[in-house]
Amino acid sequence: MELSRSELRVGALLAEGGEGKVFELPDRPGTLLKQYPRPVDADGLRRLVAWAGPGGPLAPGMAARVRSATAWPQAVVLDGPDRAAGLLMARAPRRFSLRHRDGVARLATLSYLTADPVRRAAAYGLMLPGQGDPARIGLVYALARVLEALESADPPVGHGDLSAKNVLWSTRRGPEVFLLDCDNGERFGPDGAPLGAPGRRRAMTPNWDDPTVPAGQNPGLEADRYSLALIFLRIVGAGHFPVQKRQKAGEAVDIELDLPAAVLRSPVMAPDAPVWALLGRSLSAADPEGRPPASTWAAALHDVLAGLGATSVIEAVHAAQGSSAPSLPAQPVAGPAAPDVTVRPHPIRPRAQVWTSSHAGGRSPAALAAPRPSGRAVPTATGSGYAPAGTPGLPPPGSPVVHPPLPAQAKVALRQAFAAWKSLHAWAGAALSTPGRRGAGVRRAAVCAVVDFVVACVGLLLFAMIVSPFLGI
C-alpha cells in the first residue's frame, strides 16, 4: 500500500514525538499520519507494511493479533519514488485512554500502572487494579501474545522500544494492549542480524532499555524479551523496580516483589512457582541469549491465569485479539535459574505513603479526616525562615490539600453505573427500532423495566431512610 503525500488531506497535529509528528486525517477517521522530519528510505518501510499484510509471512491468527493490538504501518506515504515522507497507521481506539478528574482524556500509558494504585487514584480519580491483580497479569499475557506473533514469522520482527509511552493498555473490555511506534521495528535474519538498511538508528527509551545493548547500538530480538519481563515486574508489582543501573554496572540483582497473600497461596504464584525463574532468566544481563521467547511467556501466563481461576481474563484476551488461535507449541517453562537475577515474591506490606515523601501534602488520604475546601495554601515560613519539614506521613498544616480519593472513587463508580444504565437502554432501544428485531427489542425493554423498577425501589428506600429521621418516623 502506497500513496503520495499530495493525495492526503492532513488535519490537526495530534502529538509530536522524537522522530515525527502525528496528524489526524479528516477523510480517514481512525487512521493517523506519522510524518518524519525528513524523508526516509521507502524500502524498509514497504517491507514492514508488507510483513503484516496479506501474503506476508504471518499466519492468519498471528496477523489478527498484530492488526488488533498495534499501530502497525499500513501504508507508505511517498514524497518521491523511493522517499517516504511518513506512514499511515491505525489510531489507538478510545478505550486506550483514561479520563482524569479534569475531564480530559489522555493516552493510557504504562506509567499509570507502575505506581501505587492508591497514589494514582488520589492524583487522577482513576480506579486501577491492585498489584498482583489478574487484570494486570492479563495485560502482560496480551502483550506476550502480540510479541509471540512478531517472533512467529519468518523473518521475525523486534519492536525494539517497548517503553511506558509505546505500550497502551485498556481493561474496559478485558485486558488489552496497543503498541505504538511500530515503524521502529526491525526484521531479523536467521543469524539474528538486522535485515533493514545498515546505519539505521533505533534507540530504546531510557529506564525501559535493555542493559546489555551498548550505548549507540541497536536492540535485537532479545531486547523485546527483556522488556516483556520488565513490564511484567513493573505492572504486576505496581512499582518502578529500577534495576538497569545495577545491571549496567555488572551487579547481580535480587528483586523482592510484594504480592497479595491470596495470590501467593496459589501454586502458580507461590515462591517456588516456575514463573519466578522465568522472570529471572528473562531479565538476565549475564545471559541475554538465554532469555526465553515470548511464546514461553504466553504459555506460562496462560497457566498462571488458569491457576488463579481467571479463565474469563484468558477468554477476554483471546477475544480482543480477534482470534483464539492457539499459541505456538508451549516451550517447557522450567529451566535453569538465571545466574544474575533472582526474584522473590513476598506477602504484601503496607506501602509507604509515598505522596508525603516530598512532605508536600496535596491529595493525600489524610485529607479524608480533615477535608479542606480549597487549594489556597498558607505560607509556611516567614522571614528568611524555613518551611518546617513535615512529619513523614502527614501533610504539614496549611498545605494545599484537596480531593480526597474516596469520594472521587465513589464518583467514578457512580459515573460507571450511569454509563452502564444508559447503554442498557440504548441496547434495548436499538433492537426496538430495528425492523425485524422487535421481538428481541421487547424482551430487552422488559429487562430494562425490571432494572429500572429495582433501581427505583432502592432509591425510594434510601430516600425514605434519609428523610424519615426528619419527619420523626
Add this chain to the structure above:
Amino acid sequence: MSSDAVGVEERYAVFPFYLCLDVSASMAGDPIDSVNRQMPLLRASVGEDPAVAEVIRFAVVTFSDVARTVLPLSDLSLVEAIPEVRPEGRTSYGAAFEHLRHTIESDYQAGRAAGDRWYRPAVVFISDGRPTDDEARWHAAHAALVDPGWKRRPNILAFGFGQADPAVLSAVVEGKANRAFIADEGAVPATVVPELMKGLISSIVSSSASVYSGEAQLSPPEVPGMTPIAVDQLD
C-alpha cells in the same frame, strides 16, 4: 526487605525544581498576574502526565524583603492547585538564597528518609529588579548556595526583565553559559512572563525525559523575547 534487594519502594530518581520568584512591589500587576495565570498550565502539563510527574518534584519560593515557601517540594500529580503569589516589599536576593540553601537541604534529608534519590536540583530564579539588600549579604548567601563543598548545590537558571541587571543575573548563575536570560529591550512583562512560563514548562518536561537517561540534564528553555546573557557580561 533485605538490605540491597530491589523492592516496590525503590523508585526512579527525581529531579527537584525550585521556582524562586521575585514578588517585590514592582512585580505587582501584569507580571504577578500572568505568573498566577500560567501556574495551572504548569501544574497540568507536569502533574497530569504521570511519566513526567513521577520524576519531577516542584516547589515555589517567593522573595521580597523576606523569602517564603509558597508550595513545598511536591509531586505535582498530587497537588490540586499551586497557591497564588502576591506582591510584597523590596528585593532581597540574600533572603532568597539563604532560604533556598536551607530548604533544599531539609527537603533532601526528608526525601532521603522516605527513600527518594535526587538528581542535582535546579533553581529557576526570576526577578524584575536589582537586589535592594546589602551586596555583602547577598554575595555571602549566594556563595553558600553554590558552595562546591555542598553536595546539594543547585544548578541555577536566571531570568530577568524590568530593572533586572544582566551583570547581576550572570553572577547569580556563576557566569555559566546559557543559564541567564534577559528580556529584550521594550518587551513587556505581560508577554514575556507567559512565554517564560511556557519555556519553563517545556524545559521541565524535557528535563524529565533526560532523567530517564539516567543522566539528568537541565534543559535550558527557549523563550521568545528573551536573550541569553553572554558569559563575558560577568564583569
